[in-house]
Amino acid sequence: MAQEPSAAQKSIGDVAPKLADLTDEVLFGDVWEREGLSPRDRSLVTVTALIALYRSEQLGFHLKLALDNGLSEEELSEAITHLAFYAGWPNAMGAAGQLKAILADTE
Structure with missing residues (x-):
């Protein structure tokens, strides 16, 4: 097959x-x-980097993967909120919008 x-x-x-x-x-x-990092931790690092660098085209894929790798909606939301102060408000707002859309699609 x-x-x-x-x-x-x-x-x-x-x-x-x-x-x-x-x-x-x-x-x-x-x-x-x-072996150095779990898939969950790699997802958190990747999502954080994509948000901080405003690489929104790949962010949706990695937000979905982060959920699949064990990160919760609350953890991703908290990371996005935290990043607003370190990576910029527009980056966080865009990421929050993408997370919202992904969560709506999974319901």
Whole structure:
């Protein structure tokens, strides 16, 4: 049976196949699988970095992954609120809006 294409393959595999392969094999196949941090902690670090750097295009994917990796709605909300003071109000407001939309889709 054929394996379903990864999120990277679906997203960019047709225009940047090597980047999609590196995303699957190196980023998620190696870096995310290292023992030094749990998937939950890696998700919190990643979401925080994406918010702080205003990388909103990938934030939705990583907010969903953070929920799947065990972070709660309350923990993500608290992280976003905390970041408003360190990474900027607009960044936090945008992240809060994305989290709200994701939570509405999962209900």
